[in-house]
Amino acid sequence: MAEMFKYEEGMGYAEVCRGHGIGSPEDLDSALWDYSQLADQASEMIKHFGTAMEPRLSGGLVLCPSCGKQVLYWNRYCPSCGRKIGWKKKRS
Numbered sequence: 001m002a003e004m005f006k007y008e009e010g011m012g013y014a015e016v017c018r019g020h021g022i023g024s025p026e027d028l029d030s031a032l033w034d035y036s037q038l039a040d041q042a043s044e045m046i047k048h049f050g051t052a053m054e055p056r057l058s059g060g061l062v063l064c065p066s067c068g069k070q071v072l073y074w075n076r077y078c079p080s081c082g083r084k085i086g087w088k089k090k091r092s
């Protein structure tokens with residue numbers, strides 16, 4: 001009975017793989033590699049666009065902490081690279 005379940009489970013996975021164009025172990029390796037690359041890129045993007053960094057000050061200009069291009073105080077994101085800018089709260 002347990003063997004039967006494993007067989008059906010395996011056939012289910014095989015069906016899912018075929019549905020994604022994965023027909024061989026090499027295809028599966030390639031798909032998993034692509035997936036891990038995408039996961040790395042996604043976490044890099046989340047960091048870049050979702051985590052605010054304080055801008056740098058240099059020669060009276062306010063600069064993006066990521067790319068070093070000028071940002072203006074109304075920019076929530078760097079116009080050059082898209083980095084989320086974390087402005088300090090105004091002192092009251």
Ligand SMILES: [Zn+2]
Nearest residue numbers: 064067078081
């Ligand atoms: Zn930038």
